[in-house]
Each structure stands twice: as structure tokens, then as C-alpha cells.
Amino acid sequence: MPGNEVTKLTAELDITEGDVVVVGDLHGNRVNFIRLLKAADLEHHPNRHLILQEAVHGGPNSPQGGCLSYILFEGLAALKAKHPDRVHVLVANHDLAEHMGQVIFKNGTHLNQAFDQGMAEAYGERREEVRQWYRRLIESLVVACRTRYGLFISHSTPDGTSLASFDVGLFDHDRLSEDIYRGSSLYNLVWGRDYRPETADRFAELVGAELFLVSHTPCPRGYEVPNHRHLVIQSHDEAACYVHLPLERPLTQAQLLTWLRRLLTGKHPEATVRVAVDEVRQRAGDEPEGNGGAPG
């Protein structure tokens, strides 16, 4: 069997070679989205995949105060339509909140209300019709991608308290229509923020993964390495990071960190990553390893 493959857990994706660019939460940042498209350069790399997440809520508002992140949500949908086999949009908790009408506040802003206002400004009386399309789009998003070598890529991972009832059957579902309710396995996965090593180990065993690449948790420096399995990235501000990694080889966590890039420079966040790599190696007792060159 070919050594480089991403398997989409809810259906669809089956690739045999190439590399992947993984992007964290975008939260309405259309400028970063354009930068990421440029960095990923899908047009010139036919074997490259792009994984994105959490477009809705945040970013600029209209002069009337409507949240404009629906534009980015539609941008992700358009990108998916253009590259259906290579673009993968991960479902996130803010998508579920929009789908469910679950109220989320941030810094005193009623995010759903602002989102609704943005849609009302754009679509007027047809906004409910558009909302139904959004709901269908959200139901068609993917829960996670994983590489042949055990890297599991999702918006987040579940808390330890919900692991006993976590149903891995979720990953075989074709659409998420039945999974969108408070307390579902999907809900617990995208809302979780439990980075305790023992929780990471339990979930790794449950899904047959070695490493987790997630977003969801704010990272002032663009990324965090909270335990021996997780790498957390964020892509919605000026500290934005992404990961660009080859798919044909196994990865340790330290090697995964070497594929981290700053969005603004396209470069490795050298000094801080070196510290993070050292932290991980000390924890894992690893020997230093090279990263084997940049992905094409």
C-alpha cells in the first residue's frame, strides 16, 4: 500500500501521495484566509491537501455592526466546491452553535446575533433560506482527517469525562445531521479542552492515533504544545500559524513541530519552537532528530 495517505473519518477522502497544509481557527479573518491560500498554492501542487476550520464568528463587522464572517464561511464552501477532493473543512463548535441556535457570547458580544445581523444586511428577507443552506453545509463538514501514520487532525479532542461514552461510530457517518445536539460525541469532541496526558492517551487509543493536531484553544504565540501528543495551532490573528507537512513518513511530535510555519513570514517560528521541541524531547526522552527537508 502507498505510504502517504489521509483518511477522512466520516467518508470521502482517500489520497495516495503529497503533502497537507493544516490551518487553525480562522474566525472571520479573510485577510489570513487569502494569505493561507497563497501559502498553500493548491493550483500549482496537485497532490497537496488543505485542511481548514472555524470560519464563523469574529473578524470585522459591517458599519451597521453585522458580523461579516459569513463571507468567509461561504469562501470555504466555494474553495471546497473548487477542490472537492483536496480541501477539507473540519467541523468546529462555532459551526454547531450556529446550526443549533446555541448562544455564544465573547467579550460581551452576542456572536449569533451579530452573525444573524450580518446575514440580514446581506440577504434581507432571504436570510432564512440562506441559513438553511448553511445548516446543510455544516452537516456536510468532516469531523477529522488522519494520516496513515497516526496523525489525527480535528478541531479539538474530547474531555476525559466524556470519553467513556464517546462513540467512534461517529467517524463512519456520511453526514452530521444526527450528531448535532448538546452532549453528542461530536459535540464533546469539538468543545473539549482537556490536555491532560492521560486523557490524550485514552483518546489516542480509542481512535488509533499517535498525535493530535487541533485548534480551538487560544494560543497567544500561535501554537501550543500542551502534552506529549497534542499540537494546538491558531490562524485568526497576526501570530497565526499553520502546519505544512509531508504525508509519506511517520512523525514524532518533535518532527511535527518542525513543520510549523508562521503565516506572516512563511517561516518556522524558530526560537520559540526550538524551546517547545526541547520541552517535548525532555518529556519524551527522545534523541534529537532532523526533519528531513521541506515538503514540496
Ligand SMILES: [Mn+2]
Ligand atoms: Mn472552537
